[in-house]
Amino acid sequence: MSDVWQLVVIGAGAAGLMAAETAAARGLRVLLLEKNRRPGVKILMSGGTRCNLTHATDKWGIVRAYGDQGNFLHSALAQLDPPQLVRLFEDEGMATKVEDTGKIFPASDKATDVLAVLMRRLERSGAVLALEEPTSAIAHDGEQFLITTPNRVIPAEKLLITTGGMSYPGCGTTGDGYAWAEQFGHTIVRPRPALVPITTPDMWVKTLTGLTIPDMLLRVVPAATEPPAAGTPPTEGKPKKGKAKAFLAERRSSLLFTHFGLSGPAALDVSRAISGEEKPAQLKLVCDFLPDIKLEALEEQLKVECTTGGKKQLVAVASRFVPRRLAESMLDLLGLALESRAAELSKSSRSQLALAMKGQTIRVEGTRGFPKAEVTAGGVSLKEVDSHTMESKLRPGLFFAGEVLDLDGPIGGYNFQAAFSTAKLAGMSV
Structure with a gap:
């Protein structure tokens, strides 16, 4: 032979x-x-x-x-x-x-x-x-x-x-x-990590360690630009020929909050857009936690909840839409007291809360690199x-x-x- x-x-x-x-x-x-x-x-x-x-x-x-x-x-x-x-x-x-x-x-x-x-x-x-x-x-x-x-x-x-x-x-x-x-x-x-967890300097994200959002829409956008309008359906934020791209990546799936930032399918699938950037800190994540509800409809639902349940604490009303831990973080970020009565929520604050649920931003630090990349x-x-x-x-x-x-x-x-x-x-x- x-x-x-x-x-x-x-x-x-x-x-x-x-x-x-x-x-x-x-x-x-x-x-x-x-x-x-x-x-x-x-x-x-x-x-x-x-x-x-x-x-x-x-x-x-x-x-x-x-x-x-x-x-x-x-x-x-x-x-x-x-x-x-x-x-x-x-x-x-x-x-x-x-x-x-x-x-x-x-x-x-x-x-x-x-x-x-x-x-x-x-x-x-x-x-x-x-x-x-x-x-x-x-x-x-x-x-x-x-x-x-x-x-x-x-x-x-x-x-x-x-x-x-x-x-x-x-x-x-x-x-x-x-x-x-x-x-x-x-x-x-150039090789770069993909399907890798994302890191962030935002401490409020890390306080939610272990929380999973089963269905949400996550987008990666340049930090210096306005994110896609809240409620924009997946792929519809992409530009017409000749226009600047509204986002670099998007994924609708589950999201997991961790001690370093974000994981879960949504984060992993958009991570290649972050690892591909020379300066990932110039990016941010935009989270739509209620992708099936349009912004205007959400504002109306919040209005109804605050009117009919005016004696409820604001955190209880917000928790009807997103998990309580996330609701607490959002209200805290907006400077709204958790224990305040729903009836006391102003129209402006109600709009801000709806926007947070439909377009909460998270700063990007980077990814966990090749050792954690799939x-x-x-x-x-x-x-x-x-x-x-x-x-x-x-x-x-x-x-x-x-x-x-x-x-x-x-x-x-x-x-x-x-x-x-x-x-x-x-x-x-x-």
Whole structure:
């Protein structure tokens, strides 16, 4: 048998395991290199150790979720879309479940079951897995790739980089693949944390630690500009051609107040707009805690409540609309006494309270960075990768898949789906 591997895959995460198995099952001689002591470390810790492997949608739902990056995924999703991915795992005996949010998890709530399926498929394919063997250098001698590790120099006809991004660096995802891609002429879109909690200097936010708002609309806007009008529906705040954008990002979902700032799906999904700014303190968040009620209607409801329940304390009236702890903070910020009677609330103060419920602003400090980020925004430029094969347009025989690419989607299993799909396509194309 030749010493030259037909394919070497670097990085045994979700993408690497899928790609190596797919290529080996086609009869190729495949080596999968992993620097950690065990494969799939990020799989095991994702989703609170439950692993949200995909979302209950079709390929078009994934494409839409990725926005401008979505078109790149058409061919990958043609190879492996969400229903096909679910079927792949269920055919291996792993039952799945769909939660109310559309997230799909193993029915056992154990990420270990996801990894076990991938490992069984890898072993069955005949691919060779080498653990605790980090790649220190990559070269190309004109005929083949030469991958250097502490143990050997490995020749390969083709090379697939699936090293991930820089999120959760404790998993070993420290951006190794970017330097190798640059070595072959690839452009690296600046990596930055995404799906990461947001920090704020506002102490009132931190006093609400542990409070969850199940349904609200969160927007990121430049601090020096007026926020979108209270009650503006999602996406309708976007400008017409030639006009300044009203906001940088928005998400309607649940929000969690923490000791450092904000977390939960709404905060995580808009965080890439903050980490992408050189001076995040020049941004602010605008919170609509009652997205289904128009401002005018809310003011009228407050008026009715204050009139019919005039003897009630103001905090009791406000608590009919938002959680009591949040109501107390809002009244305090407005300088309104919690124990004052509702009937004493002036028209001006009533309008201010309604505006706070529909457009409370929070100052931005930044994010919690890569150590707390679920994914990485940025990476190998999609313009330089053939979306039909995942092969480099600059170096024949070099392929990419997974988070090392400039692909990052919203929370909810979209990122694992993209990793599995791009890896499947790469494994079929090498």
